[in-house]
Amino acid sequence: PMSSFHTGGGPPPERQINLSNIRAGAMARRAAQGQPDTKDTPDEPWAFQAREFLRKKLIGKEVCFTVEIRTALGREYGMVYLGKDTTGENIAESLVNEGLATVRREGIRGNNPEQARLCELEDQAKSSKKGMWSEGGGTHTIRDIKYTIENPRNFVDSLHQKPINAIIEHVRDGSVVRALLLPDYYLVTVMLSGVKCPTFKREADVETPEPFAAEAKFFTESRLLQRDVQIILESCPNQIILGTILHPNGNITELLLKEGFARCVDWSMAVYTQGAEKLRAAERSAKERKVRIWKDYVAPTANLDQKDRQFVAKVMQVVNADAMVVKLNSGEYKTIHLSSIRPPRNEGENKDKDKRFRPLYDIPYMFEAREFLRKKLIGKKVNVTVDYIRAATGPGEGTPAFPERTCATVTIGGINIAEALVSKGLATVIRYRQDDDQRSSHYDELLAAEARAIKNGKGLHSKKEVPIHRVADISGETQKAKQFFPFLQRAGRSEAVVEYVFSGSRLKLYMPKETCLITFLLAGIECPRSSRNLPGGMQVAEPFSDEAMLFTKELVLQREVEVEVESMDKAGNFIGWLHIEGVNLSVALVENALSKVHFTAERSAYYKTLVSAEDACRQRKEKIWANYEEKPVEEVVHVSEEKERVANYRPVYVTEIADTLHFYTQDVETGGQLESLMETMRAEIAAQPPVEGSYSARRGDYCIAKFADGEWYRARVEKVESPAKVHVFYIDYGNREVVSSTRLAAIPPAFSTRTLPAQATEYAFAFIQVPQDEDARADVVDCVVRDIQNSQCLLNVEYSGATCPHVTIQFGDTKDDVGLGLVKEGLVMVDVRKEKHLQKMVSEAMGCTALNIWRYGDFRADDADEFGYSR
Numbered sequence: 001p002m003s004s005f006h007t008g009g010g011p012p013p014e015r016q017i018n019l020s021n022i023r024a025g026a027m028a029r030r031a032a033q034g035q036p037d038t039k040d041t042p043d044e045p046w047a048f049q050a051r052e053f054l055r056k057k058l059i060g061k062e063v064c065f066t067v068e069i070r071t072a073l074g075r076e077y078g079m080v081y082l083g084k085d086t087t088g089e090n091i092a093e094s095l096v097n098e099g100l101a102t103v104r105r106e107g108i109r110g111n112n113p114e115q116a117r118l119c120e121l122e123d124q125a126k127s128s129k130k131g132m133w134s135e136g137g138g139t140h141t142i143r144d145i146k147y148t149i150e151n152p153r154n155f156v157d158s159l160h161q162k163p164i165n166a167i168i169e170h171v172r173d174g175s176v177v178r179a180l181l182l183p184d185y186y187l188v189t190v191m192l193s194g195v196k197c198p199t200f201k202r203e204a205d206v207e208t209p210e211p212f213a214a215e216a217k218f219f220t221e222s223r224l225l226q227r228d229v230q231i232i233l234e235s236c237p238n239q240i241i242l243g244t245i246l247h248p249n250g251n252i253t254e255l256l257l258k259e260g261f262a263r264c265v266d267w268s269m270a271v272y273t274q275g276a277e278k279l280r281a282a283e284r285s286a287k288e289r290k291v292r293i294w295k296d297y298v299a300p301t302a303n304l305d306q307k308d309r310q311f312v313a314k315v316m317q318v319v320n321a322d323a324m325v326v327k328l329n330s331g332e333y334k335t336i337h338l339s340s341i342r343p344p345r346n347e348g349e350n351k352d353k354d355k356r357f358r359p360l361y362d363i364p365y366m367f368e369a370r371e372f373l374r375k376k377l378i379g380k381k382v383n384v385t386v387d388y389i390r391a392a393t394g395p396g397e398g399t400p401a402f403p404e405r406t407c408a409t410v411t412i413g414g415i416n417i418a419e420a421l422v423s424k425g426l427a428t429v430i431r432y433r434q435d436d437d438q439r440s441s442h443y444d445e446l447l448a449a450e451a452r453a454i455k456n457g458k459g460l461h462s463k464k465e466v467p468i469h470r471v472a473d474i475s476g477e478t479q480k481a482k483q484f485f486p487f488l489q490r491a492g493r494s495e496a497v498v499e500y501v502f503s504g505s506r507l508k509l510y511m512p513k514e515t516c517l518i519t520f521l522l523a524g525i526e527c528p529r530s531s532r533n534l535p536g537g538m539q540v541a542e543p544f545s546d547e548a549m550l551f552t553k554e555l556v557l558q559r560e561v562e563v564e565v566e567s568m569d570k571a572g573n574f575i576g577w578l579h580i581e582g583v584n585l586s587v588a589l590v591e592n593a594l595s596k597v598h599f600t601a602e603r604s605a606y607y608k609t610l611v612s613a614e615d616a617c618r619q620r621k622e623k624i625w626a627n628y629e630e631k632p633v634e635e636v637v638h639v640s641e642e643k644e645r646v647a648n649y650r651p652v653y654v655t656e657i658a659d660t661l662h663f664y665t666q667d668v669e670t671g672g673q674l675e676s677l678m679e680t681m682r683a684e685i686a687a688q689p690p691v692e693g694s695y696s697a698r699r700g701d702y703c704i705a706k707f708a709d710g711e712w713y714r715a716r717v718e719k720v721e722s723p724a725k726v727h728v729f730y731i732d733y734g735n736r737e738v739v740s741s742t743r744l745a746a747i748p749p750a751f752s753t754r755t756l757p758a759q760a761t762e763y764a765f766a767f768i769q770v771p772q773d774e775d776a777r778a779d780v781v782d783c784v785v786r787d788i789q790n791s792q793c794l795l796n797v798e799y800s801g802a803t804c805p806h807v808t809i810q811f812g813d814t815k816d817d818v819g820l821g822l823v824k825e826g827l828v829m830v831d832v833r834k835e836k837h838l839q840k841m842v843s844e845a846m847g848c849t850a851l852n853i854w855r856y857g858d859f860r861a862d863d864a865d866e867f868g869y870s871r
Contacts, residue, residue: 011218017065019092020077021115024050024101025132030147030187040147045138046131050100054091055167057082059226064088079114096121099131143185152188156236161273163230163246171225173199174216174261175253177245179231192253193234193242194272194279195262196434198293212292216261220252235271242268257282260292265434269444270451276444300388300438310385315377317557320359321369322418322427324377324410326384327554338418339387339407339440341427344369344460358473364466365459369426374497376420377412378558385409388438409441416442423449425459474572475508475519481572484516488565488574490699496520496563496578498556503530504548504589507556507578509563519573523566524601524610525586527594528624544624548594555588556580566604577606590614593623600802602770603660611772649794649810655760656734657785661770661777662804664734664760668792674732674759678713681751685712690745697726697741702753705730706743714747714758731758765819766798766806769829780827787811788818799835 025047031038064085067078081088095101096118103118126133149155169187170178174197179190197217198210230246245252253272256262257279264283269276287294301309313326316333321343325335344365360366390405410417419442421427429446432439440446454461474480488494499517500508505527507520527548531541556578565576578585584606589595591613601607618625652665666674685704695703697717705715705728719727723741730737731753764770771777794810809818822828833839 010214016076017067017080018075018077019095019101020068020079021104021118022092022096022101023104024095027051028143028145040145042145043142045141046100047141048143049131049141050095053095053098053100055226057094058091063091093118093121097125097130099125099128099133102132146184146186149186149188152239152241153236155186156233156241159233161232161234163232166229166231168224168227168229168245171217171221173197173213174220174256177220177224179229179245181231188241190231190233190241190243190245191268192256192262193244194265194269194276195253195256196265197256197262212261215292216256219256219259219261223247223249223255224252232273234273235268237267242271244272244274254278254282258286260286260289260294263293263434266432266443266447270447276448277442280441280444301386304386304389308386310383312381313384314381315379316554318370318373318377321366321373321421324373326382334406336384336410337390337405337407338421338427339409340430340432340443340446341418341422341440342430343427358471361469361471365426367469368459368467369421372421372424372426373417374558377417380412382417383411385411385441387441390438407438407440416445418442419445419449422446423453423458425453425457425461428460470515471510472516474516476572478570478572481518481568481574484514484518485565485568485574487514488518491565493562493564493579496561498559498561501549501553501557503527503545504552504594505586506573507552509561520563520565520578521569521573521575522586522589523575523577524598524604524606525589525595526598527589544594547623548589551589551592551594552585555583556585561585577604584609586610587613590617593617593620593625596624603803608772645798647796649796651792651812652795653792654788654790654809655732657781657789658734659777659781661768661781661784662762662764663784663788664762665793665795666732666759667761670756670759673756677751677756681748682712684748684750685745693742695741695744695746697723697744702731702747703728703744704747704751705737705739707737712745714751714753715744716758717744730760732760734760734762762804763795763807763809764801764804765822765828766808767831767833768819768822769831771828776827780822783822783825783827784818787821793818799833 025044026041027047028043029041031040061082062084063080063082065078065080066086067076069077071077079086080091082091083089092101096103103115103122105119125131129135132138165182166179167182168177169180172178172189175192175195176197176199177190178187180187197220198213200207200209200213200217224245224247227247231243232246233241233243235242251274253262253274257264262283264279269279272279286292287297287299290297311328313328313334313336315324316327317325319325319335322341323335323337325333327333344363346359346363360370386406386408388407390402390407392404393402395401418427418440422429429443429450430439453459457463472480474484494511495513496509496511498507499510502508502519505522505525507522509518509520510516511518528542528545530545530549559580562579563574563576564579565574567575569575586595586601587606587609590597590610597607597610597614601610617623618628621628651668653668653671654663654665656664658664681704697703697720699717699720701717703715703717704712707713707730713730714732715728715730717726718729718736721727721738725738726741726744727736727738728744729735771780788809788811792812794812794815795807796809797805797807799806810816811818819828823830
């Protein structure tokens with residue numbers, strides 16, 4: 001009986017047994033390659049049928065054999081029986097019985113019962129006309145074997161990946177076989193799609209097997225040699241046929257991988273029709289178990305903890321078009337690169353040498369790629385699976401140094417982001433050496449996505465004109481900013497994307513409608529300063545500047561926001577309010593005790609909210625308020641040159657007191673001019689009355705408006721809610737009204753502000769704190785209206801303010817100070833000034849009453865510059 005597996009690993013030994021005393025036809029042989037004088041020899045009749053009879057009966061079955069003769073050359077002749085012992089079916093007899101072999105009768109040793117039985121069986125087969133004894137010769141049993149295919153690619157394509165029946169005739173190595181395709185008898189070499197086994201390298205007729213080559217070959221042979229299979233011919237690149245062999249017991253391609261006899265091959269994975277991900281999974285399992293060819297395998301993420309290998313994180317920022325900054329549950333930030341993809345890159349040289357090169361806008365498709373990621377991911381939770389860590393590389397010849405990179409597959413809602421990017425043609429897939437394991441765990445999907453993008457001409461693969469982004473950078477360009485400012489101011493709320501956060505209150509914005517970049521400062525607050533280089537050395541960071549910056553970054557970086565631009569500073573930075581999903585960022589910073597309110601907020605609609613938020617934080621002594629002590633009076637700031645207060649009172653006519661306690665006056669000296677202008681204007685209007693309803697109001701326009709007294713006055717449109725609701729400001733008197741546009745008309749050119757400037761000037765009380773409480777403020781306003789509205793007074797400018805000059809005002813008759821009267825009545829508190837000369841004035845006026853005053857904020861000169869105000 002056949003010897004059992006020998007020890008020593010590797011495949012078991014083989015033996016060839018020739019059946020004694022019979023002869024079957026010889027099968028076809030192909031001419032020896034490279035020997036022109038040899039010819040193909042065809043099948044002998046019935047030879048293939050005899051082979052098939054044995055193949056179907058014996059392959060994969062247990063047999064036993066006896067050896068009768070061994071020739072000098074080592075050929076062994078004997079008997080083979082099906083089963084465990086010699087009682088089984090005698091194979092030689094079965095062949096003769098079917099008329100598929102002839103008996104050698106020469107040299108018969110008379111008394112040999114086995115030979116006698118064979119002769120008897122042959123005689124029976126002859127008389128029954130079986131097999132080769134049938135009539136008509138046997139030409140129909142000779143196969144028309146085709147050893148070559150004229151055009152293998154067409155041949156493969158014509159089958160449309162339909163499984164075709166075949167017999168595996170020879171196994172060259174674990175992943176390459178010779179197969180006989182039925183029913184047309186094409187003999188072809190098929191390489192398994194998607195994998196490669198170790199091979200037998202031949203050099204100068206010496207065969208050296210790679211490790212595990214023999215074992216892999218035996219693995220395939222023992223399962224497929226001479227089996228009936230179906231083959232899907234999948235592709236035919238450069239004359240090599242790639243295919244997958246289907247056998248009822250399983251898929252050999254997957255099995256080879258799982259057992260560590262083969263590795264995946266990128267270029268042919270793409271044509272594998274049975275699910276490339278199954279092959280990767282099989283290979284992965286072999287790597288994890290370190291079997292056979294993977295015995296020394298170390299995974300790219302082997303030294304990472306499971307929690308660092310797979311985690312959920314929130315995307316805080318998209319970097320270029322292939323990386324992102326995420327925030328882990330621990331609160332720590334981490335940069336993640338998308339595995340195996342390459343962002344768009346610049347093909348040609350940068351043409352315009354004068355222009356600063358801006359990759360985001362100047363590299364074709366970079367902006368589209370970044371925007372795709374930003375819109376899909378910013379602020380969202382994603383699943384991160386680390387695939388490999390790309391080691392840091394030092395600076396080489398012409399290549400910069402790269403820090404270590406964590407490369408991962410990132411998914412959101414089951415979508416692989418890298419794959420989505422590639423399929424849109426917004427990134428390409430990196431090609432690797434076959435044995436390079438540092439790659440995406442979904443590499444094949446990336447390759448497939450790229451193939452689709454190329455086929456559909458998407459993005460980078462498009463033949464169309466490359467999209468160009470002409471983005472004007474207005475930040476720091478005062479001239480450009482000045483031109484652009486009125487547009488932004490008129491626009492009300494504008495859409496923007498926060499591109500960069502310099503500090504808690506200073507941002508760089510991209511304006512998509514206007515395609516430009518601006519620097520934007522948050523209005524109404526004073527935010528702790530980060531450290532920065534100044535001409536006189538380094539300015540130290542103020543407490544909580546980093547926290548404020550992080551707060552702003554987490555809330556708005558790369559988000560879509562709305563901004564209201566109110567003003568701009570000397571450096572061409574815009575100042576205003578920023579809203580994100582209904583949150584005003586200035587308010588949010590104050591609420592979180594990371595900023596103080598700045599007096600410039602007084603005239604805004606957000607003032608009350610800001611102040612109450614600030615009060616709450618100050619009472620809790622939170623963050624920037626931690627060391628806050630209420631100070632009765634601030635220390636005197638010594639001003640070197642003593643300025644004298646200038647008293648230069650001039651007569652004015654008070655026309656309007658606003659709710660904010662600001663007031664409007666006309667100059668008594670030019671009053672006569674206004675009266676004559678009005679008379680002439682009204683006469684002209686009476687002569688040519690405007691057509692009612694013909695005027696369409698636009699914000700910022702000058703017009704004339706018919707007041708309640710039935711007379712026309714000059715006005716400016718401040719806001720248009722609807723044609724029925726137009727907010728106007730009477731420029732010569734300072735009062736405001738909401739009117740229907742039917743009460744408005746175009747201003748006759750002769751009476752424009754060119755002829756006579758607006759006559760009402762806005763002022764605020766000097767040295768007085770305006771009460772923040774609405775009721776308290778209303779009381780003061782009422783009192784002032786009663787005292788001075790529509791009366792002639794004397795006015796002196798004391799100092800300039802954020803929106804208008806601050807003045808002291810005296811009653812025309814008694815020359816008593818109106819503001820001082822309010823203080824004495826206990827309606828308002830004194831606003832202590834830093835300036836020496838003004839303090840003197842206050843303390844004298846007050847008779848040195850020491851009042852405990854909490855003064856609003858601590859407004860420093862350097863802020864005044866930043867916000868474009870100067871005292």
